[in-house]
Structure formats: C-alpha cells, structure tokens
Amino acid sequence: MKIVAIIQARMGSTRLPGKILKTVNNKPLLSYQIERLQQSRYINDLVIATTIEEQDDLIVGFCKRNQVLYFRGAEQDVLARYYETAKAFNADAIVRITSDCPIIDVQVVDKTIRYFIDNKNFDYISNTIERTYPRGQDTEIFSFAALEKAYNEAILEKEREHVTAYFYTNPKMFKIGSIKSEIDYSRYRWTVDTEEDFNLIKNIIENLYCENPNFTLKDTVQLMEENPDWFYINAHIEQKKL
Template sequence: MRIVAIIQARMGSTRLPGKILKKVNNRPLLSYQIERLQQSQYIDELVIATTIKQQDDLIVEFCKENSISYYRGSETDVLARYYEAASAFKADAIVRITSDCPIIDVQIVDLTIQHFIESNKFDYVSNTVERTYPRGLDTEIFSFAALKKAYNEALLERDREHVTAFFYSNPDVFSIGHIKNDKNYSKYRWTVDTEEDLELIRKIIQGLYNKNPQFTLQDTVNIMDKNPDWFYINAHIEQKKL
C-alpha cells in the first residue's frame, strides 16, 4: 500500500494571511510540520497541495528550496485538488493534514495510519470526528477509492471545500473508524489561524524544540501545565464552522 500524506496549503488565510510561512526562530511554520511528518514510519511520500493562484508561488518556491513534492490545483474545490494530487502521486491511501498544524505529533499520525492498515475494514479513519485530541493534531486517512467516490459524487460546496466532510456525513456509505485518546485534551487549541494562535505556538516551539525536535503531545501538555497562563492566550478563539 502506497501511503501519501497530502498537506493542503495556501497563503490566502482570511484571519492570518501567509500564516504557514510565518517564522518562529527564523524558520517557517511549515518547515516544522514537514520535519515532524518526515519521521513517520508509514508515509511513503509527502506532498504539498497548493493552488494555482499567484500568491501561492511562495509555497512552490518553499517546496523547491526544500525538495518537497507539490501539486497545484483549485483554491475552492479542495476535494478536486486532493483527488488530482493523489492521482498524480499514485496514492493507494491518503493522509490528510492541514498546513496550520505545525506541532502535529507524528506518533499520533502513525497510530491513525496503523489503525487504518491493521483493521483493513475502514474507508476513513480520523481522530477528529469524535475529538479527544487537541485541535492542531488532526489526522485523517482514507482510501483512494473512497476519495474517488467523493470526488465523483459530492455536490455540496461544503463537501468540495472540506474534502472529508462527505465521508463522515455519509456513514451509511463509508465505513468510518475513530482514534481516541485515553484522556480528553480537546480543550487545547494548537492550530494557527490567528495572531493569538501564533503567539502560543511560538511559546511552545521555543520552549520545547531545542531539547527535542520531535516533542510529543504529552511534552506539550506538560509545558502547558507548567505555564497555565498560556492556555488563555487563544482560549477565546472560535474555530471556523464548516
């Protein structure tokens, strides 16, 4: 089984434009995410799926400078962008990651992939539909066959924009698996969509990265516990609705 991780990325964020190339310790956030995902035991190739818009030339330049595979497609029909990228890179299964998750935990990514492989019965597995992990550690994996079905059949704008919404909106059509953590850490927000989010992620990276570049969920929880005021930096931020 050829597993391709596809990271959707664009510069045109409404709340924090250019967020994925914002720098912490003089490095773009996207580089931290890629470094972490490259440690996966299961991912065969990592692909950045960006858009054909001129402003996203910066992302392509980043990919070229760092020898990262990329694909350019529709800005709004992200489902089509994923399907085309998965086809181009001959994926049997696709790991979907969004580029606003710079401290994603590769152990959780691999746990999700492993469940998908070993169960051998699910079209789609995620740790997001029934959330127990912090926002920002989101991982989804699905078969190419499921992606192709969604690409051909999804009609709603929401389903085209959010790629996997068609799967969990149709549990009678797709077999869906869930990954849950023993403790519920869903209160934490470790994604980057606003300046406040960026401030928190900067503190986490500066506090943990130099000691261990592959710091984990538990490492991050521990440093949050030691700095309880950090939680309130972005606790008021609401996630955009689907």
C-alpha cells in the first residue's frame, strides 16, 4: 500500500494571508510541519497540494528550494485538487493534513495511519469526528477508491471545498472509523488561522523546538500547563464553520 500525505496549502487565507510562510526563528511554519511529518514510519510520499493561482508561486518556490514534492490544482475545488494529486502520485491511501497545523505530532498521525492499516474494512478514518485532540492535530486517512467516489459524486460546494465532507455526511455509503485520545485535550487550539493563533504557536516553538525538534503533544500540553495564561491568547477564536 502506497500512503501519500497531502498537505493542502495556499497563500490566500481569508483571516491571515500568507500564514504558512510566516516565520518563527527565521523558519517558515510550513517547514516545521514538513519536518515533523517526514518522521512518519508509514508515509511514502509527502506532497504539497497548492493552487494554480499566481500568489501560490511562492509556495512552489518554497517546495523547489527545499526539495519538497508539490502539485498544483484548483483553488476552490479542493476535492479535485486532492484527487488529481493522489492520482499523480499513485496513492493507494491518502493522509489529509492542512497546512495550518505546524506543530502536528507525528505520533498522532502514525496512530491514525496504523489503525487504517490494521482495519482494512474502513474507507475513512479521522481523529476529528469526536474531537478529543487539540485543533492542530487533525489527521484523516482514506482510500483512493473512496476519494475517487467522492470526486465523481460530490456536488455541493462544501463537499468540493472541504474534501472529506462527502464521507462523513454519507455514513451509509462509507465505512467510517474514529480515533480518540485517551485524555480529552480538545480545549486546546494549536492551529494557525489568526494572528492570535500565530502568537501562541510562536511561543510554543520558541520554547520547545531548540531542545527537542520532535516535541510531542504531551510536551506541548506540559508547556501549556506551566504557562496557563497562554491558553487565553487564542481561546476566544471561533473556528470557521463548514
């Protein structure tokens, strides 16, 4: 089974444009994310799926400089972008990651992938169906066959934009699995969608990365508990609705 992790990335974020190339210690957030995912025991290819828009030439330039695989597709029809990327790289299974998760824990990612490998009857597995992990640790994996079915059949705008919406809104058509954390960490928000989010992630990276570049979810929780005021940096931010 060839497992391809696809990170959807674009510069045109509505709330914080260019966020994925914002830097901490002179290093783009996207670099931190890629570095962490490259430690996976199961991912065969890691691909940045960006758009054909001119502003995303910056992402392509980043990929070329850093020898990272990439693919360009439609900006709004992200489902098509995923399908075309997966087809181009001969994926049997696709791990979906969004580029606003720079401190994603590869152990969380690998736990989700391992569950998919061990339970071959599932079409789609996610750790977000019942949220127990912090935002920013979101991991989904699905078969190419399921992606192709969604690509061919999904017609609603939200289904095309949000890639996996067709799976979990049609549970009778797909065998769906859920991964949960042993401890509920859902109160934490470690995704980057606003300036406040970026400020929190900056604090975390600056305090953990130098000592241990592969710091884990538990390391981050411990740091947050040692600095309880950090929770309120972005606690008021509401997640965008699908």
